[in-house]
Amino acid sequence: MNELVNFTIDKKECMSTKGKYLVDAAAENGIYIPTLCNITGIQPRGACRLCTVKVNGKLTTACTTPVYNNMEVENESPELQDLRKSIIELMFADGNHYCPYCEKSGDCELQAIAYRYRVTVPRFPYSFPKREIEAGHPLLAKDHNRCILCKRCIKAVKDDDGRSIFAFARRSHKLTISVDTRLSHVMSPEKAAYAAEICPVGAILLKGAAFKKPIGERKYDKKPIGTELEM
């Protein structure tokens, strides 16, 4: 039988199963911890750092930290809120995020978290990098301008033989996602739709599916991200 553990998040008493990752355990207890790279059920990597919390006074990522008994977690303190805002702002300043014409606008998780934290302008100067758009794949377009390098597509999208369709290429500030052209040409429409869906931003787009939902009916138009979890 799974062992139950008691812990607190922002002094609220919580209960979950030992070893469960903090992001999921918090969700079970009606507490939202923002994340852009995590997908429940897939080995977390702690790539985006947005879920940074304080566990017993030390900064750590909630998506990679399993819960244990008597753990004391700080989640929504002003310090952590500002830290998360700074991470979001860095992402906006680092890429080319033109929300007004982005197909993903309204359904975009980066945008939704920025709305939740009421981000207006980044404290960092915009870098306006020159990046490519790969439109040569039959079902997908890959817009590197919007990619936040969260690794979701690398971790979650495999072909039927388990081969990765997406992979990291180059290093450091030149790091980019490369798409396997051979595999992208034989990708099923369902898999392509899944890849576009799990992309937290508008970096992987399904061709011919743009602007289907009118403004007002998109995922994050009316309610902030995370409110579906919160009690």
Added chain:
Amino acid sequence: MKNSSHIKSKPVIATTSLAGCFGCHMSLLDIDERILQLAELVEFDKSPINDIKKISRPVDFGLIEGGCCNSENVEVLRHFRDNCKYLVSVGECAMMGGLPAMRNQLSIRECLEEAYLNSPSVQGCNEEGIIPSDDELPILLNKVYPCHEIVKIDYFIPGCPPRADLLWDVLTSLILGTSPKDQYSVFKYD
């Protein structure tokens, strides 16, 4: 003491459109009949709405639409900063460059050649291949800059355009010195 000027006379608002499309000004008009209330609360100085061309007195709130793409935009923005107590960036272009900043990935030469030599709309009508260049014309900046990277901006109203309800909420809060309602459904970047 800070509010005494508000008691004596109405706060003064000035607005301008730099590298923008006037959509934010249209959204301001979208407050509909509330514009009559706004006219009761404030006086307008320089603005495309009343066609006053120059700032003529100290302004309380300067609303800036659009980012800075040329030397004239920078001059107007600095003139606003010098004459306005508070500056407000209105809309995505003022806040991040917006659609005009799409040119930031290209060189100025590429932009001008596309506009005057290569685009389908100029085929057959610019046979001498002239790219306008005159001392009278503002000089293009190397890229389009958001306003807060040129001068200090005090408040930001996001949106493309900002929803009329958000504009109304922020403007009335600034004018009356109250807290904005901060409604989630009108805080948007698109």
